[in-house]
Amino acid sequence: MSKEKSQKIPEVTIRRLSAYHRCLVRAREEGMKVISSSTLAKNCGVNAAQVRKDLAYFGKFGIRGMGYYVDGLFTDIKRILGIDRVWNMALFGAGNLGTALLFYKDFLKQNYHMVAAFDIDPEKLQKGAIGGVPIYHPDKLPEITHREKIDIAIIATPVSKAQGVADQVVQAGIRGILNFAPTRLSVPDNVVVKDVFFTNILDNLVYLLTASR
Amino acid sequence: MSKEKSQKIPEVTIRRLSAYHRCLVRAREEGMKVISSSTLAKNCGVNAAQVRKDLAYFGKFGIRGMGYYVDGLFTDIKRILGIDRVWNMALFGAGNLGTALLFYKDFLKQNYHMVAAFDIDPEKLQKGAIGGVPIYHPDKLPEITHREKIDIAIIATPVSKAQGVADQVVQAGIRGILNFAPTRLSVPDNVVVKDVFFTNILDNLVYLLTASR
């Protein structure tokens, strides 16, 4: 049973849903058939009422007195998040980080497919592919985007190139960007950007170490 | 002027402080001498009152009618975050992602020094170093931790090895962990862990694309 209520869903709820999903993968591997909100909460380090509240935004998934069917909840959360299908991704910038991402195995496990890489380095273009992913010159972006049905761009270029690439990506009709270049990208309202800034995360870690608790 | 009030500082405030810091780096490069809370806010995509509130947790840094000295605020934020010194890091797991991190240039720019890498692969140990960073067998962890004064462990091993490595790291006296292995680590209360889970971030992106706004 699921009625997606039209209501503002907090961003943190979505992040936690993703964490619950990860826990459920584990629970399935361990052969659990049913899980309670309190067990799920403990495994994810959150409050049990919060688990139930988060799920309540999207419907009723449990059985009173019993808990949640692991398989059922797993499927429902996938559907809620939109990860019950394949998402095609293209990498921009096949440097060290980019290359590592081309080889990254966890993407595939979760239905995230890396279908193309773009770089301007003639040597890399010469190779044709890295980690089994074909490399193209950015000139080919519009063509490849269409042919490979690219949904998401991963930007791993130097900062100096990132905004330009973002502009081209948006121009080609891609609406999702995962940005590793440590700079804020400006994009139209209908495009979604998620930043992964390693040094900001380290700053956060260091603050907690310095404030020492 | 700065009196660190003993008050609970929200985690989001620290994250924003890190973003302000990034903006100030840029402002300095552009030769700006003074910046107002509204300009800083606009550059970081937040509310101007929020910038002032965030700073107010730590003291008074501005001049009424004028704004903030770019250099002064830059220095103050570095001090608040604890990034006004060098932090030594060690990498665990020199696979694709790990190797990319060994070559990652932005760490150095921000006083994050990668001083050692640990791996069990004989071939890698044979090489002695990757990206200028010496590689050791984990057996040497206690010795190297002490000698190189390692503050932070970066875990980039497979999930199956991550908890074991975390245990060794904690045992060696390291109190900060940046974890790339997609699994929750259990550590003592006095140890700080920050997770970087690529697929969770993609899940989040995908939800927003699916919910389409």
Next chain:
DNA sequence: TAGATTGTTAATCGATTAACAATC
């Protein structure tokens, strides 16, 4: 039925922001 756990309400807690006196 007795025991357990959900779904949901209401209370609490915390973060954001508008507004403005203070002051450069």
Next chain:
DNA sequence: TAGATTGTTAATCGATTAACAATC
């Protein structure tokens, strides 16, 4: 002095959690 912008208060908004009736 007039104009500008801070630092801070108070109002608003939103998220977390305790509590419990509903119900398996």
